[in-house]
Amino acid sequence: MDNGPALTKRFSLTAQITVGIVCGISLGLIAGERTAALEAVADAYIKLLQMTVLPYATVSIVGGLGALDVAQARTLGKRVGLALGLLWAVAFVAVLLFPLMLPPHQNASFFSTTLLIEREPFDFLNLYIPTNPFNALANNVVPAVVLFSVVVGVALIGVNDKAPLLDVLGVARRAVAKTTDFVMALTPVGVFAIAAVVSGTLDFDDIRRLQVYLVSYVAISLLLSLWVLPGLVAALTPIPYRALLGRSRDALVMAFMTTSLFAVLPVITAHAKTLVRDYAPDAADDDATDIIVPTSFNFPHTGKLLALTFVFFAGWFADAGVPLGEYPRLLGTGLLVLFGNVNSAIPYLLDLLHIPADTFRLFVTSAIVNARFGALLAAVHTLVIAVLGTCALAGGVIVDGRKLLRYAIVTLLLTAVVVGGTRVLLQAALNRPYDKDVELTGMGFRRERGPANVLGAGNHTTPLPSVTTSVLGRLRERGKIRVGFFDDSLPYAFVNQRGELVGFDVEMALQLARDLGVTAEFVRIDRSVLDAGLDSSSCDLVMSGVAVTSDRSLHLRFSSSYLDETVAFLVPDDRLSAFSEWSSVRAMKNLRVGVIRAPYFLQKISEELSNVEVVPIDRMDDLLAPRVPPLDAIVVTAERGSAFTLLHPQYSVAVPKPRPFKVPLAYVVAGGDIEMAALINTWIELKRKDGTIDALFEHWILGRDSRPKRPRWSLIDDVLRWGR
Numbered sequence: 001m002d003n004g005p006a007l008t009k010r011f012s013l014t015a016q017i018t019v020g021i022v023c024g025i026s027l028g029l030i031a032g033e034r035t036a037a038l039e040a041v042a043d044a045y046i047k048l049l050q051m052t053v054l055p056y057a058t059v060s061i062v063g064g065l066g067a068l069d070v071a072q073a074r075t076l077g078k079r080v081g082l083a084l085g086l087l088w089a090v091a092f093v094a095v096l097l098f099p100l101m102l103p104p105h106q107n108a109s110f111f112s113t114t115l116l117i118e119r120e121p122f123d124f125l126n127l128y129i130p131t132n133p134f135n136a137l138a139n140n141v142v143p144a145v146v147l148f149s150v151v152v153g154v155a156l157i158g159v160n161d162k163a164p165l166l167d168v169l170g171v172a173r174r175a176v177a178k179t180t181d182f183v184m185a186l187t188p189v190g191v192f193a194i195a196a197v198v199s200g201t202l203d204f205d206d207i208r209r210l211q212v213y214l215v216s217y218v219a220i221s222l223l224l225s226l227w228v229l230p231g232l233v234a235a236l237t238p239i240p241y242r243a244l245l246g247r248s249r250d251a252l253v254m255a256f257m258t259t260s261l262f263a264v265l266p267v268i269t270a271h272a273k274t275l276v277r278d279y280a281p282d283a284a285d286d287d288a289t290d291i292i293v294p295t296s297f298n299f300p301h302t303g304k305l306l307a308l309t310f311v312f313f314a315g316w317f318a319d320a321g322v323p324l325g326e327y328p329r330l331l332g333t334g335l336l337v338l339f340g341n342v343n344s345a346i347p348y349l350l351d352l353l354h355i356p357a358d359t360f361r362l363f364v365t366s367a368i369v370n371a372r373f374g375a376l377l378a379a380v381h382t383l384v385i386a387v388l389g390t391c392a393l394a395g396g397v398i399v400d401g402r403k404l405l406r407y408a409i410v411t412l413l414l415t416a417v418v419v420g421g422t423r424v425l426l427q428a429a430l431n432r433p434y435d436k437d438v439e440l441t442g443m444g445f446r447r448e449r450g451p452a453n454v455l456g457a458g459n460h461t462t463p464l465p466s467v468t469t470s471v472l473g474r475l476r477e478r479g480k481i482r483v484g485f486f487d488d489s490l491p492y493a494f495v496n497q498r499g500e501l502v503g504f505d506v507e508m509a510l511q512l513a514r515d516l517g518v519t520a521e522f523v524r525i526d527r528s529v530l531d532a533g534l535d536s537s538s539c540d541l542v543m544s545g546v547a548v549t550s551d552r553s554l555h556l557r558f559s560s561s562y563l564d565e566t567v568a569f570l571v572p573d574d575r576l577s578a579f580s581e582w583s584s585v586r587a588m589k590n591l592r593v594g595v596i597r598a599p600y601f602l603q604k605i606s607e608e609l610s611n612v613e614v615v616p617i618d619r620m621d622d623l624l625a626p627r628v629p630p631l632d633a634i635v636v637t638a639e640r641g642s643a644f645t646l647l648h649p650q651y652s653v654a655v656p657k658p659r660p661f662k663v664p665l666a667y668v669v670a671g672g673d674i675e676m677a678a679l680i681n682t683w684i685e686l687k688r689k690d691g692t693i694d695a696l697f698e699h700w701i702l703g704r705d706s707r708p709k710r711p712r713w714s715l716i717d718d719v720l721r722w723g724r
Contacts, residue, residue: 013184013187013188013250016187016188017187017188017191017250017253017254017257018253019188020187020188020189020190020191020192020195021191021192021195021253021257022195023192023195023196024191024192024193024194024195024196024197024198024199025195025196025199027192027195027196027199027200028195028196028197028198028199028200028201029199029200029714029715030714030715030716031196031200031714031715031716032200032201032711032712032713032714032715032716032717033200033201033711033712033714034200034714034716035196035197035199035200035201036197036200036201038193038196038197039193039197041189041190041193042190042193042194042196042197045186045187045189045190045191045193045194045258046190046194046258046259046260046263048183048186048190049180049183049190049254049258049260049262049263049264050260050262050263051179051183052176052179052180052183052266053262053263053265054137054145054262055172055176056173056176056177056180056265056266056294057145057146057149057265057294058137058145058148058149059169059172059173059176060173060269060290060291060293060294061146061149061150061153061291061294061295062149062152062153062156062169063153063166063169063170063173063290064153064287064288064290064291064294065150065153065154065156065157065291066152066153066156066157066159066162066165066166066169067166067287068157068287068291069157070157070158073154073157076288076291076292076389076393079389079392079393080292080385080389080392080393082392083385083388083389083392084296084299084385084389086232086388087229087301087302087381087384087385088300088302088305088335090224090228090229090232090302091224091302091305091306092305092331094220094223094224094228094302094306094309095305095306095308095309095312095331096327096331097220097415097419098216098220098309098312098313099312099316099321099322100419100423101216101219101220101419101422101423101426102212102216102312102313102316102423102426103212103423103426103427103430104427107317107318107434107436107649108318108436108642108645108646108648108649108651108652109318109356109359109436109642109645109646109703110440110642110643110646110701110702110703110706111638111639111641111642111643111653111701111702111703112356112642112702113702114347114360115356115566115568115638115642115653115655116566116638116655116660126144128144128147129144129147130144130145130147130148133145133148136148146294146295149294150295153291173290176266177266177270180266180267184254184267187254190257190258191253191254191257191258194257194258195257200712200714201712202369202712210362210366211426211429211430212313212316212317212426212430213309213310213313213317213362213366213370214366214369214370215422215425215426216309216313216422216426217306217309217310217366217370217373218369218370218373219418219421219422220306220309220418220419221303221306221370221373221374221376221377222373223414223415223418224302224306224377224380225252225373225376225377225380226245227410227411227414228411229302229377229380229381229384230244230245230380230384231407231410231411232384232388232407233384233387233388234403234407235400235403235404235406235407236388236391236397236398236399236403236404237279237280237387237388237391237396237397237398238279238280238396238398239275239276239279239280239387239391240279243275243278243279244275244383244384244387247271247274247275248268248271248275248379248383250267251264251267251268251271251379251383252376252379252380252383254267255375255376255378255379256372256373256375256376256379257372258375259371259372259374259375260375261301261303261375261378261379261382264379265293265294265382268293268379268382268383268386269289269290269293269294269386271383272289272293272383272386272387272390273286273289275387276289276387276390276391276396280391280394280396282394282396283390283391283393283394283395283396284390284394285390285393285394288389288390288393289386289389289390292385292386292389292390293382293385293386296382296385296386296389300335300338301377301378301381301382302377302378302380302381303374303375303376303377303378303381304338304342304374304378305334305335305338306374306377307338307342307345307346307374308330308331308334308338308349310346310362310363310366311330311334311346311349311350311353311355313362314350314355314356314359314360314362314363315353315355317359317362318355318356318359318573318652322353322355326353329352329353330349330353333349333352334349337349346360346363347360353577354576354577354580356576356652356653434649436646436649437646437647437649438497439646439703439706439707440491440643440646440647440703440706441494441496441497441647442496442497442498442706442707443496443502443699443700443706444496444498444500444502445502445506445507445510446507446695446696446699446700446705447507449507449510449511449514451500451501452500452501452502452506452509452510452520452522453519453520453521453522454501454521454522454523454524455482455521455522455523456523456524461523463537463538464478464482464536464537464538464539464540465478466536466537467536467671467673470673470674470675470676471536471540471669471670471671471673471675471676472673472675472676472679473675474536474540475516475518475540475676476518478518479518479519480518480519480520480521481509481512481513481516481518481519481520481521481540481541482521482522482523482538482539482540482541483509483520483521483522483523483539483540483541483542483543484522484523484524484525484529484534484538484539484541484542484543484544484668485501485505485506485522485523485524485525485542485543485544486524486525486526486527486542486544486545486620487524487621488527488619488620488621488622489503489505489544489545489620489640490503490620490621490640490643490644490647491503491504491639491640491643491700491701492504492505492506492543492544492545492640492700493505493506493543493544493545501522503700504545504696504697504699504700504701505543505544505545505667506522506543507696507700508543508562508687508692508693508696509522509541509543511687511692512543512680512683515683523538523539525538525539525542527618527619529542529668530546530552530556530598530668531552531555532555533555533556534556534668534669534670534671535670535671536670536671536673538670539670540669540670540676541667541668541669541670541676541680542667542668542670543667545640545665546558546665546666546667546668547565547598547600547637547663547664547665548561548663548664548665548666549598549599549600549601549663550600551598551599551600552598552600556668556672557668557669557672557673557674557677558666558667558668558669558677559666559667559668559669559677559680559681559684560666560680560681560684560685561664561665561666562665562666562667562684562687562688562693563639563664563665563693563697564662564663564664564665565637565638565639565640565662565663565664565665566637566638566639566655566660566661566662566663567601567604567635567636567637567638567660567661567662567663568635568636568637568638568641568653568654568655568656568660569585569593569633569634569635569636569641569653569654569655569656570623570624570633570634570635570636570641570644570645570651570652570653570654571632571633571634571651571652571654572650572651572652573650573651573652575632575633576652576654579633579654579656580654580655580656580657581656581657582608582656582657582658582659585609585656586608586609586610586611588611588632589611590611590613591609591611591612591613591632591633592612592613592615592629592630592631592632593605593609593612593613593614593615593631593632593633593634593635594615594616594617594623594627594631594633594634594635595614595615595616595617595634595635596616596617596618596620596635596636597616597617597618601635602614602616604661605635615627615631617634620640623636623644624644624648624651633654636653637663638653638655638660639701641653642701667680667684
């Protein structure tokens with residue numbers, strides 16, 4: 001007996017997708033990072049899904065709107081617009097509840113180049129007004145394509161002889177739908193590849209670091225996806241809650257796995273039509289649904305609006321919380337900028353609310369998980385707006401007091417459980433002390449080089465022999481290079497928790513010794529050499545994050561610059577926003593600012609801020625010493641100031657905009673030796689070309705791999721031990 005058709009029918013697409021997900025996750029856990037080989041398959045599947053989206057949107061909007069008369073179009077705008085406004089209100093309430101889920105916390109971060117990026121103005125016109133519609137199609141500028149389609153569709157409403165064109169558009173729409181059906185048949189394979197890649201390559205450390213945002217976002221998005229939005233449809237229309245989610249589960253699972261709303265728009269449209277036709281036949285209107293679905297993604301959906309929760313999280317994470325008075329501005333501006341791309345909107349909002357921009361890296365990392373739940377919520381939103389909008393057009397929305405009251409009570413109870421339960425869970429999970437300072441002081445060399453030999457303490461430091469030919473000649477005769485460092489030069493030279501001298505310039509010095517075939521020895525020197533000159537009897541070279549200034553150049557010979565630092569302010573967390581713009585800093589009265597004692601910096605700050613009282617500071621490690629009266633801010637560089645915030649998380653780095661100015665770093669050559677300086681200049685250029693300087697910058701300044709990175713856990717490697 002042939003049971004093929006029956007088995008195929010029982011083994012639905014949802015079941016096949018589920019099997020694909022389970023098999024993919026299993027493969028990821030078994031093989032670990034080896035599943036990255038399937039990334040091409042996963043990307044190809046997503047591209048196939050997206051292939052038909054813009055053609056579908058164009059023909060659907062033009063054909064759907066063009067088929068209406070003027071009265072129908074006016075009704076569509078009013079009633080569907082009301083439904084969309086209702087969903088936006090629900091999303092805003094969820095966003096405002098999010099801060100209640102965040103437990104008390106304190107943190108800081110390494111330097112990030114995002115601190116230096118100036119905000120680009122939001123280009124609303126270019127996003128929405130397509131000067132060249134074909135260019136918008138080619139570059140996937142969805143809002144512009146949709147607006148063009150809406151304009152053409154509206155114009156078509158008043159055209160008399162439009163029937164032939166509408167027939168052509170109908171054929172094109174059906175052809176695109178068939179193409180989508182073909183791609184959907186590949187879904188089990190596609191989601192298998194996606195699940196394998198994600199589960200095999202996801203970094204557990206990132207998950208731990210982001211657990212607060214991940215757990216909170218997942219909790220609130222599931223509440224909206226699985227109850228609030230579907231329950232709203234059940235409370236206002238004849239469509240049952242279970243039918244809404246049950247009939248559309250294939251599309252929702254696909255959206256979750258592919259993280260692409262566009263890819264499932266045709267499927268959502270078909271499900272919406274079926275639901276309305278089966279449960280509210282009097283309201284069924286396929287043409288209206290064909291217009292509502294593609295048009296709706298031109299507006300921010302609930303999944304996009306929920307991304308505003310990251311602004312609250314970023315403020316919590318960086319101890320720069322969003323004040324209550326800023327909530328209206330966050331929601332209003334957020335709605336506007338989220339008409340565009342989320343990855344452009346979030347940095348804009350962070351900057352607007354003076355939250356450290358480097359927290360955006362956390363948003364990018366969290367997208368590995370949260371993008372899936374956001375896509376699920378976006379798919380539910382689109383389905384709900386399609387069903388509600390279609391029913392509203394035909395008067396199929398029913399206001400039943402009992403149903404609405406029951407829905408409100410259940411919603412309030414579930415919300416209280418989710419918000420309160422998540423906060424309690426996270427507070428228990430995060431009940432551990434701040435450890436970023438340990439992360440910094442626990443850092444070691446990027447490559448194994450052995451301990452740096454520091455003269456002094458237990459060793460007798462003798463002066464170097466007199467220079468007979470040159471410092472370079474003496475170095476060759478001794479077979480050793482003596483490097484001077486300042487003991488307050490974090491993160492260029494500092495002693496870690498194991499008592500080892502480490503840092504950017506310490507590792508550079510060890511590399512220099514290796515390249516010259518000599519041994520390196522280090523000696524502490526006083527910062528007064530920067531004012532008095534560097535005697536060749538103390539060391540051959542100073543490598544300790546020395547800033548080049550015009551006054552120092554009068555009595556020191558510098559090498560060529562190897563790094564540029566950015567002048568910034570180190571301020572208490574609650575004053576970060578006040579020091580983020582030069583205009584606001586200049587407007588302050590009776591400002592007291594600490595500045596490292598160097599004529600260049602003292603003069604520069606006096607020129608920039610005419611109303612400032614400058615307080616000279618002799619040593620970097622005295623920056624945060626208490627003073628009476630207290631300092632309002634301390635002038636540092638953003639790169640080393642960020643390292644100080646790791647030790648003192650109650651402080652933040654503010655790079656005032658616009659025109660952040662740079663200070664070059666260089667090495668000081670003892671005795672003004674020309675031959676030694678020429679060698680160091682050549683060597684710096686070589687290290688720049690071979691990537692050494694960039695690699696050390698990423699490690700010591702940006703904090704990449706500040707903790708040893710372990711290979712991703714897998715069954716093959718860690719249980720069976722086949723790969724080791």
